[in-house]
Amino acid sequence: MSIELRHLRCFLAIADTLSVTRAAERLHLTQPAVSRTLRRLEQELGVRLVDRSTHHLALTPDGAAFRDRAAVAVAAFDRALGFAHHPGWPLRLGHAWSAAGTDTTALLRRWHKEHPGTPLELLRVDDRTAGLARGEVDAALLRGDVHTPGLVTEQLTTEPRVAGLPADDPLAHRAALSLAELADRTIALNTVSGTTTLDLWPASARPSSTITIGNTDDWLAAVTGGRAVGVTTSATAEMHPHPSMAYVPLTDAPPVPVVIAWRDEPGHPHIPDLVALAREVMGVRQVRHVPQHV
Incomplete structure (x- = not known):
């Protein structure tokens, strides 16, 4: 058997949804058909792509690495077909x-x-x-x-860093803040695409409480909802103004x-x-x- 485009699309649907059921719905296939396609792809590659040992599917390290390569291949194929029909x-x-x-x-x-x-x-x-x-x-x-x-x-x-605070926070009206003044707060960390980690603080004075979020919308909701404060850049202040949000420059955070x-x-x-x-x-x-x- 040779690997075909349908095998890659099936694997990507599973990787995106982490569910054979939802992948089948997306592809308009039956669950057994999706499972068979995944199994054949793994057999052809000689590696295990998906861990089925738990109640929730998860990609293996080989699966995570292969996902990016498969996505590039499928995108290139789709772009090639699209170019034939769209001169611009x-x-x-x-x-x-x-x-x-x-x-x-x-x-x-x-x-x-x-x-x-x-x-x-x-x-x-x-x-x-x-x-x-x-x-x-x-x-x-x-x-x-x-x-x-x-x-x-x-x-x-480069963009300067700023603190993101609820508008009614005691620190919201300050002209500037230091990282140390945020260390006793719960910090919202965007671990998917953000640039803030606990390494921004000195090892001896890092915040002990954090919440993990996955995108800017959730970051804004966590801060305006009073669950946490955050650190971002001036572009967020420019592009995401909010009446319940305050952005205060940080004096000791690198751009x-x-x-x-x-x-x-x-x-x-x-x-x-x-x-x-x-x-x-x-x-x-x-x-x-x-x-x-x-």
Whole structure:
């Protein structure tokens, strides 16, 4: 048996849902058919992709590694077919949160004006590489250090860090804060695509209470709901104003680099144009004042 596209699509549906039942519903197949397809793929690869030993399915380390490669292969196939029917091949730009900050509109409008025949699609993907490593986008705007193999990055700018607090918090009206003043609070950590970890604090003064969330929307809800406080960048303050939210500059937290990234392989022919435009639009950004209440 040789591996076919249907085997990859079946595995990706299982990987995304972590459920044979939900994967079958997504693919409009029966559960036995999905199980057989997965089993045949594992037999052909000679590795176990899914751990079925618990009540909940989980990817094995081999499965997690293969998921990204399978996603790239399926995305490339779909793009090849789509190109045959759409002469204006869209350029997909991913981001996990806040896109290009307040430069987002300028970036999109400049692109539309200068490259009217190639649509630029801005896609939010809650993933450390905003879908780039998995082939869901052609390029991505990312924050923090990027060490994913196979990606090329260029730093565009940096963003100062700010504390995110409920608007009625005792510290919300301060002109600035230090990390130490947040150490006795519960910290909301976005472990999927965020840049804040406990390593931001000195080892001897790290917060002892955290909650884990997976995207910016949940981070905002945790803070405005009074469950936690957080640390983010000025772009979040610019792109996600909220009447129940206060953003206060941090005096001793290092800035966060903002990079544009793309895969180190043949890709969309307009990636160099996008990199050049992003460099022009975002590279001249000055550090802006971050209002406490926005």
